[in-house]
Amino acid sequence: MTMKLDKFCLVAAIAALLALIFPLSGIDGDTGKQVAFVGDIPGLAIAMALCVIAGAAFTWLGVRSVKAGIVILAVAVFGCWQAVSVLYDHGVAGYAGLGFWLFILSLWAFVWRGIDVIANFHSLDRGKQHLANVIVPVAFGVWLLFVWEVVVSGFGVPQVLLPPPSMIGERFVNSTDILASDFHQTFVKAVLSGYVMGCGSAFIVAIAVDRVPFLKRGLLPLGNMVSALPIIGVAPIMVMWFGFDWQSKAAVIVIMTFFPMLVNTVTGLNAAGKLEKDLMATYASGYWSTLFRLRLPAAMPFVFNALKINSTLALIGAIVAEFFGTPIVGMGFRISTEVGRMNIDMVWAEIALAALAGTAFYGAVAYIERKATSWHPSFRVRRH
Amino acid sequence: MTLKQVVNNVAEMPASKKAVVDIKKLSLTFQTADGPVYALSDVDLTIEEGDFVSFIGPSGCGKTTLLRVIADLEQATGGDISINGVSPHEAREQRAYGYVFQAPALLPWRSIERNVTLPLEIMEISKEERIKRAQEALKLVELNGFEKKFPWQLSGGMQQRASIARALSFDADLLLMDEPFGALDEIVRDHLNEQLLKLWARTNKTVAFVTHSIPEAVYLSTKIVVMSPRPGRIIDVIETDFPKDRTLDIRETPEFLEIAHRVREGLRAGHSNDD
Numbered sequence A: 001m002t003m004k005l006d007k008f009c010l011v012a013a014i015a016a017l018l019a020l021i022f023p024l025s026g027i028d029g030d031t032g033k034q035v036a037f038v039g040d041i042p043g044l045a046i047a048m049a050l051c052v053i054a055g056a057a058f059t060w061l062g063v064r065s066v067k068a069g070i071v072i073l074a075v076a077v078f079g080c081w082q083a084v085s086v087l088y089d090h091g092v093a094g095y096a097g098l099g100f101w102l103f104i105l106s107l108w109a110f111v112w113r114g115i116d117v118i119a120n121f122h123s124l125d126r127g128k129q130h131l132a133n134v135i136v137p138v139a140f141g142v143w144l145l146f147v148w149e150v151v152v153s154g155f156g157v158p159q160v161l162l163p164p165p166s167m168i169g170e171r172f173v174n175s176t177d178i179l180a181s182d183f184h185q186t187f188v189k190a191v192l193s194g195y196v197m198g199c200g201s202a203f204i205v206a207i208a209v210d211r212v213p214f215l216k217r218g219l220l221p222l223g224n225m226v227s228a229l230p231i232i233g234v235a236p237i238m239v240m241w242f243g244f245d246w247q248s249k250a251a252v253i254v255i256m257t258f259f260p261m262l263v264n265t266v267t268g269l270n271a272a273g274k275l276e277k278d279l280m281a282t283y284a285s286g287y288w289s290t291l292f293r294l295r296l297p298a299a300m301p302f303v304f305n306a307l308k309i310n311s312t313l314a315l316i317g318a319i320v321a322e323f324f325g326t327p328i329v330g331m332g333f334r335i336s337t338e339v340g341r342m343n344i345d346m347v348w349a350e351i352a353l354a355a356l357a358g359t360a361f362y363g364a365v366a367y368i369e370r371k372a373t374s375w376h377p378s379f380r381v382r383r384h
Numbered sequence B: 001m002t003l004k005q006v007v008n009n010v011a012e013m014p015a016s017k018k019a020v021v022d023i024k025k026l027s028l029t030f031q032t033a034d035g036p037v038y039a040l041s042d043v044d045l046t047i048e049e050g051d052f053v054s055f056i057g058p059s060g061c062g063k064t065t066l067l068r069v070i071a072d073l074e075q076a077t078g079g080d081i082s083i084n085g086v087s088p089h090e091a092r093e094q095r096a097y098g099y100v101f102q103a104p105a106l107l108p109w110r111s112i113e114r115n116v117t118l119p120l121e122i123m124e125i126s127k128e129e130r131i132k133r134a135q136e137a138l139k140l141v142e143l144n145g146f147e148k149k150f151p152w153q154l155s156g157g158m159q160q161r162a163s164i165a166r167a168l169s170f171d172a173d174l175l176l177m178d179e180p181f182g183a184l185d186e187i188v189r190d191h192l193n194e195q196l197l198k199l200w201a202r203t204n205k206t207v208a209f210v211t212h213s214i215p216e217a218v219y220l221s222t223k224i225v226v227m228s229p230r231p232g233r234i235i236d237v238i239e240t241d242f243p244k245d246r247t248l249d250i251r252e253t254p255e256f257l258e259i260a261h262r263v264r265e266g267l268r269a270g271h272s273n274d275d
Ligand SMILES: Nc1ncnc2c1ncn2[C@@H]1O[C@H](COP(=O)(O)OP(=O)(O)OP(=O)(O)O)[C@@H](O)[C@H]1O
Pocket: B030, B031, B032, B037, B038, B039, B058, B059, B060, B061, B062, B063, B064, B065, B066, B232
């Protein structure tokens, strides 16, 4: 019988074994001694030993089931916890040595293998499948945060260059008041209103343009030109026209979102096939009846495409526009002032907020799209 | 052999029958980048009330084009055509006909039931009535139970049957059917042929029916129109006198075989014109 060795687990086992041998930390310049030893830290020693044992075992057994995947992920989670504790409780932060990095390598191999097994999980049980589909990106995201944390602390990267995620998280939790008011100013007031006005007006204009052939020919090239305008140039002018408050930001968003929506809707309105149009003609269906029963439903995939593009554009537009004048609140305002004060952790907290808001916004639009155009070939699942 | 037979002898016609479709010297030329395509040339045809007319002929001989001209989806470039005594455009505005296309053309975002009720919705018929009529039409094509399915969940043949139900749902007096059973297997096809005949015998609808199958044409029709391509034209019109309540058994009779033979001869003659 030929056994196929699990390469990832083999790497994990060897790296963990070497981690036990090589020095855990560098030498402190003042004392001339190594900062910490594995032998003094039982938790870490156990974690490394576990990695060696689990790695060796699964090298032979192979990681074939989700259960095995969960076991190695559990080992990895315990290892990660010990690694972080070593950094902060035993003073290894800034002094991490080869042994430490070998241990991280071992954890990396485990996590990779574990996520891989769960990502390849297929089940007819919708609940389980759904859970697996959620675990994979979450686990991957958490792992990236861990690597960021460990690398920044382990090498002692200056906080001005890149603060560790724990510090950003701490700042985030301690500044919820400021973040909430910034979110309200930028997202709720400027982004949502600008988005609704830009997309809504473009949608209506598209239906009008569709009826006038020369507009369709003339307006679309113009549209491409306007959407190529740099917002850096437009934003200060909008601030001059509409004042410092959210209205000028909404205006920038309207300019940014208008043409993607217009172009997509006009294209979508022409997406209905000739056969379907003939069909409606045989029923002597009028313009509005055909518009609502055939052309708009057929245009929906295009409309949602624009709505998704615009959801990201709108947030970027609002934040950048706030650099050019704003009342003393707003995500863009906060970023530009806190950078000046070297409060980089606050800047990162705002960036995290923007990422969360942007993802949630995009996700909401994508969710509605799924519900509204479930008939479209890209979504449907053949089920009887 | 004289292929062109003048069958529409006015003297023979019962006075009560009224012409549903009246076509005189009709021609249609498509202007394409590669020059003109003579899709129809010099077509004369009368379809009377209660007629079941089949169009048969090789691919590209203009069967679909002729049906589309009757339906006002294509404009003739010469000659005259009237539907129920008015222009095709007016007839379309009056919703005088139900059209079954060569492809199902179901709207993917509507369930089967809502596809069938689409014309009724456009005609502003009340909701209960719409559902009731959809039920009846779906039953006729044996798709009851599939109301809530979406088109992509049905096989190609089932989709085509749904599109037939849609054309039947609003009970037009004239049915234009472009190879409605082309995608179906023999057994289902026989069955639907029977259903269609029953419906026709019961309702006195007028049917214009395109097919590639000789037995189907002979079995269903009161009048078979044989066409030939380049330019598309009518080369023979054959009338049959099987009873309205005919059954599939007539396919074994000598009379049936004789007519089938004549249709085949006509088709063959049309083909040999090419060489
Ligand atoms: N829109 C159009 N533009 C140009 N040529 C066309 C157009 N529609 C049909 N034709 C041409 O007219 C001729 C008749 O076409 P038609 O679709 O009526 O044939 P058909 O008898 O229905 O054939 P089939 O049995 O394959 O369906 C063909 O030569 C076709 O290429």
